[in-house]
Amino acid sequence: MGLFNFLKKNKKTETPEIEENLISSSIKHSGKSLNEIYAEKRDVVNSQNTDNVFDFIKIYSEYIVRFIGMQIQNNYAPIAAYEKVNGEITGYLYIAEDTSYNLSATEVVTNMEIEFEKRIKENTIKSYVILYHSNFQDDNNHSVAKKNNEFTAISIKYKANDLNGFLGLPYFFADEEITFKGISTFTREQNNSILNIELQQGKDYFQERIIIEPQVTENEFGLKIKKVNNGTVGDMWAGIFGFERLGNEDGRNFLIHHSAFVLFQEPVKSNNEIIISEYISGNIIFRGVKKADETTRTVYPVIKTDIFIEVVNKQINEWENIDNLEAIITGNGRDTFGLIYFATDYAINKEKYKSNKKLNIELSGLIYSLEICSMPDTTAEGPNYSEDFTMYMPNKEMSEFGCFDFIGQLEDFREVDVLDNRPSKGYILKIKLITNEEIPDFFTIEMFVNKENMNFQDLKIGMKLSGLFQLQGQIKE
Structure with missing residues (x-):
């Protein structure tokens, strides 16, 4: 049969x-x-x-x-x-x-x-x-x-x-x-x-x-512009409020109402094409972007940080399904390591990104899953890991959206609540992703993790952590 x-x-x-x-x-x-x-x-x-x-x-x-x-x-x-x-x-x-x-x-x-x-x-x-x-x-x-x-x-x-x-x-x-x-x-x-x-x-x-080939062009400044038509910030919300919480109808309704609430806040930035509104809860900025003609709206969370590095951008993946208001950008940090990040200010700074390859970018992370890292035992055949070993690498399934697997060292942390009426509890973690003997903070960024997305409870400075995170970035003002 x-x-x-x-x-x-x-x-x-x-x-x-x-x-x-x-x-x-x-x-x-x-x-x-x-x-x-x-x-x-x-x-x-x-x-x-x-x-x-x-x-x-x-x-x-x-x-x-x-x-x-x-x-x-x-x-x-x-x-x-x-x-x-x-x-x-x-x-x-x-x-x-x-x-x-x-x-x-x-x-x-x-x-x-x-x-x-x-x-x-x-x-x-x-x-x-x-x-x-x-x-x-x-x-x-x-x-x-x-x-x-x-x-x-x-x-x-x-x-x-x-x-x-x-x-x-x-x-x-x-x-x-x-x-x-x-x-x-x-x-x-x-x-x-x-x-x-x-x-x-x-x-x-x-x-x-x-x-099916996406359209890729190169502009006069040497930046490649690639069209993307299935970009989404859906997982970012689960990174803030927890996958379990948003996995039911009540959680989805909460997200809809919260997004509408953000969009109707007083504008903080605008031009002839777009209007930006924000609601800030501690280190989390909920940013709403809408076209002036109300045809397109989008809302996403931003992890606030003061840490920045110089980045040389190479390619901009514009999300045409969001009317080109959002983008994933590929580049190099400190002329050394590769970066793929969601540009949280792309709607308002689109022309800056397209006309400047070298920019100071504030980088932060949104952790989707976190666990205590258990390094493999060192054997005569290898591999040999030093005590201060750290690394990050593009996730095989979600690298196009700026997602990375990592092994990092916890440098600092603090507990935070997101929202007052229906709070989500989590931590702001300062994690070292690249170990450099000459520059201690060569690539160390702040990340947010919801407690629901951790498979353990107690944090301790100096511990090794591993998991999956989304990299965000915006131009330093």
Whole structure:
């Protein structure tokens, strides 16, 4: 049996069956773009013979089953496949190797259709299918699903020389399971013929992969500007208030209300484009940024510090999904060590960052997890760690957002409360990240940690700590 054994997620059955079909028709393609098609209301019933469509779609059975398997694994990215002139079927997939930039499902589906239509006209392919998640509910609505509550079916956009249209494979969620109804216009037998196909072990089903490349330009000052479209400050809030506290509905509501409260404070800075408001609680600044026309708003926490070093910036990753009000910046500190930091003043100082490579930057950290560091025992084979060993390195999964794993030495600490009405308790820690015999504070910064994000209780000056932190920076005024 194929992946269709998982008709109901997490429940294997010896004889999986398709639910009774609810009849709906596929749609004739007018030759317009997908967006134009989706915007129009259609009452036209496809007159194509269902058996002809079934015979054609059957050659893509493995890709339909593969797509169902991807959904079961919580992968909702569109896929496609096409038939070469020699009859060979080739899988087609968009890949975002750079986690900071991706395309929406709508953009991917549209790009796929444009490319395949071009190949059809050039006679380099005979047919194609595009599979994506849609709003289809046994009707003519095959628009791409964009929100969680819109995911109701797999839509199959297909085209061959004498056939073209859409098919819908509805599904529903219940008790953390997914139940698939089968392709609506096909009989039970036809569905089982397609969906019980066995996938080939170890086969790479996506022989043609399109790499999604972010836009990177270099300005007149030698700074690279890279566009990012999935930047987020979500984890910063968990660093302040604790992951456990924000992990429930009450915590999320609190965050929404607190963010609104910050945005409605009196402005502390402004220009023709943006307005900055702040609420200060001890060493934590809650900074609100909004466009003057109110089209974009963002709020994030800033760890206040007086410690600064000279930084030579090399690249600015602008978050276009936040209307370019936020950015991650890459550079070197003291002409020596690498830095990647979230620029907490980017909205107001954007032009300074873009026109000056060398700046004095106040650097601080927001710790997401903290534990007592247990250094490996030294052996004859190594490695050999000195007592004052410290280090930090980009986190493999979150380096694009300025996150680092570290082993540091605690130089000082003080307990702090964040907010008065619903306080979060934590510490401001002064941590040495690089040991330099000639310069004691070569790279030592202040960081905040919420007590919920520590796996121990007692702090002691001189102890070794390890964990994960987000680096922040802003231009020293």
